Amino acid sequence: MRRGIGILMLLCLLSVSAWAQYSYNPLALHPVLEDDIMFRRVLTRVINLREKQNRPFAAVGHHIAQEIIWAVDSGYVTAYKYDDERMEVPLSDSTWRFQIAERDEYDTYLDMPMEPSNISVLEITEEIIFDKRRSRMYINILSLALVAPGYNKQAGGMDLYIARFKYKELAEYFRKKYEESNQTRCLWYNPQNNRRHMCLTDAFELRLFSSRIVKISNPDDLFIAQYPELEGNVEAQLYKSREIEYELMEFEHNLWEF
Numbered sequence: 452m453r454r455g456i457g458i459l460m461l462l463c464l465l466s467v468s469a470w471a472q473y474s475y476n477p478l479a480l481h482p483v484l485e486d487d488i489m490f491r492r493v494l495t496r497v498i499n500l501r502e503k504q505n506r507p508f509a510a511v512g513h514h515i516a517q518e519i520i521w522a523v524d525s526g527y528v529t530a531y532k533y534d535d536e537r538m539e540v541p542l543s544d545s546t547w548r549f550q551i552a553e554r555d556e557y558d559t560y561l562d563m564p565m566e567p568s569n570i571s572v573l574e575i576t577e578e579i580i581f582d583k584r585r586s587r588m589y590i591n592i593l594s595l596a597l598v599a600p601g602y603n604k605q606a607g608g609m610d611l612y613i614a615r616f617k618y619k620e621l622a623e624y625f626r627k628k629y630e631e632s633n634q635t636r637c638l639w640y641n642p643q644n645n646r647r648h649m650c651l652t653d654a655f656e657l658r659l660f661s662s663r664i665v666k667i668s669n670p671d672d673l674f675i676a677q678y679p680e681l682e683g684n685v686e687a688q689l690y691k692s693r694e695i696e697y698e699l700m701e702f703e704h705n706l707w708e709f
Contacts (some may be wrong), residue, residue, distance in 0.1 A: 518637050520564060571600060
């Protein structure tokens with residue numbers, strides 16, 4: 452009898468564990484129970500590493516793209532195809548090598564990795580959620596993609612979208628290497644005080660980057676640049692991006708106000 456009760460309790464615990472596993476976003480670094488989420492929007496942002504505010508992410512000898520390449524090569528982080536937003540099928544080793552390979556002026560594949568400075572754009576996908584249980588807004592970066600602007604010479608000099616990564620894996624890798632290296636790897640370079648550099652994970656958590664919204668979840672799954680009324684009008688696209696930013700800030704303010 453007792454054995455039967457024990458087996459029943461074990462089955463209940465396993466079922467609860469499985470239920471809990473699927474009740475959280477597995478890509479979120481700070482997961483919130485789905486039933487507690489009152490509001491969610493998914494955004495895509497572009498971080499230009501050549502902007503002055505973003506230079507600490509790409510300091511000489513401490514370029515974030517180089518750290519990510521090392522993370523993949525060492526097996527700590529998995530690379531996925533850029534279009535694989537759910538990140539379910541990893542890139543093969545040969546495909547990864549091709550994606551990060553240096554190319555000459557004739558677009559010939561060279562057996563050496565490209566210069567990290569060519570990877571001057573990061574594209575992050577994040578979710579903004581409001582946790583009704585804690586009455587708090589959370590921003591979870593879900594994925595990060597590396598982009599080399601103008602590097603896809605075979606496509607007429609278009610941007611090369613190298614790969615997509617689970618931010619949760621990157622955050623854990625950045626923290627691990629930062630601590631193991633005595634704060635000399637995976638760091639956000641502090642130009643004002645070289646004694647106070649910061650782990651890349653903390654820099655992202657503190658939002659120490661300048662970015663522009665290029666997409667917000669919508670029924671047609673369109674980027675802002677693809678909106679019919681905005682196509683070809685760069686100024687209007689920038690205005691729309693800023694407008695979305697302010698609308699989200701106002702929404703959060705109103706939640707607290709009322």
